[in-house]
Amino acid sequence: MIFAARQLQEKCQEQNRELYTTFVDLTKAFDTVSREGLWRIMSKFGCPDRFILMVRQFHDGMTARVLDDGEASEAFPVTNGVKQGCVLAPTLFSIMFSAMLSDAFQNSSLGIRLRYRTDGKLFNLRRLQAVTKIKETVLRDLLFADDCALNAGSEQEMQASMDKFAAACDNFGLLINTKKTEVMHQPAPKAQHQVPTITVKGQKLQAVDQFTYLGSTLSRSVTIDIEVNCRVAKASSAFGRLLTKVWDRRGISLVTKLKVYRAVVLTTLMYASETWTVYRRHARQLNHFHTICLRRLLRIRWQDKV
Structure with a gap:
């Protein structure tokens, strides 16, 4: 996913496009997943009933205790979220996240538009201006477990994407951490950098010049x-x-x-x-x-x- 993010930055520069990216941080994402909603989503996506039942049994009967000053509390049931540390947890969350994004952006063309060739001749940029063998694709998001990066080609589109994303989070019981959610603007070559103003429910997101994405630092200057x-x-x-x-x-x-x-x-x-x-x-x-x-x-x- 780091490679995809860097390639997106480079292709936007090659094709003289500006790029707005919002790195969304969700508050306790794995702990707030609605299990009943997850089972319904898995069934809707075509997962076999026996597989859903097996995954469901992994999570049934979960309890937890709170340790305070060396003393443990009484056990209480845990009815939300996926198991922390389980190898299935990122995949299960990704299934739910994909359904949420599909619901948020259905019938929407928001995202960054990039041209590509269908004959594999990618290294001659002049060929991207041809009429034939050229297609355009829309890249809206980069997903890895609970890390989400939303992309857009203008500040207005970025704000519209965040509005739709925030509304979908409310529907699926997820909470956006506005203090850790940051937006980065990469201007087109020879264009002036402008500090973006993106808000979530009236709260302004912090604009940054660089962001550590999955452990690797991305910069609006597109250098390493x-x-x-x-x-x-x-x-x-x-x-x-x-x-x-x-x-x-x-x-x-x-x-x-x-x-x-x-x-x-x-x-x-x-x-x-x-x-x-x-x-x-x-x-x-x-x-x-x-x-x-x-x-x-x-x-x-x-x-x-x-």
Whole structure:
């Protein structure tokens, strides 16, 4: 989904379009799902009755306790929401979320419109201006579990989308967290940036220049400069936390240290790097950090000759 978000940003720039994206945060999304409504939605989507019954039995009889100052309360029934930590929970929520969006945007053409070719010749932008073999698609939302990003091509469309989305949330028992819901405006090339004014039930949403989406930083400048800086900072923090416990311990072999380095530090540094458009300055910055870490692991000083 991170790749889709970055591609959407790049295609809007290539096709000289502005992009408005609202990153919606739902308050306790998994805990507020109506189970009876979920079973009806699954049946409407064609799920077998035996499968629905099996999933239903997973959730029947759920109880919870509250721990206060070391003392647990009496058990009370839990009748709403899907199981936290269950592998089925994101899928079940996505089914309910898809039904909600279908209800919100039925017979609506809101979204960002992008052109594409049907013959696979995508890299020559002039071909997108041709009359034949060109189609236009509308991208309205990006969904991953309870993370939702709504897209539009103008501020008016973005406001209309949020109005429909908020009304659907009320119908399905979901609550939008307006304090954490943020909107980002990416202007068209050579166009002036304008701070968007989007409201939800009279409350103005915060406008941002960058947003951390699924752990990766998206910027209205459509570069990965900020993302690379964040990756290096987080990898440096991960490396520093293991300084005395792993890297400086002489009882741990170099092979083990390198395995830990690959598993902890490199994975943090290169998270979602498959979605990046990398330039030389980014490669130099990443290689510089990588070299510093390896020098520390191998105990090579600057004055040493290798």
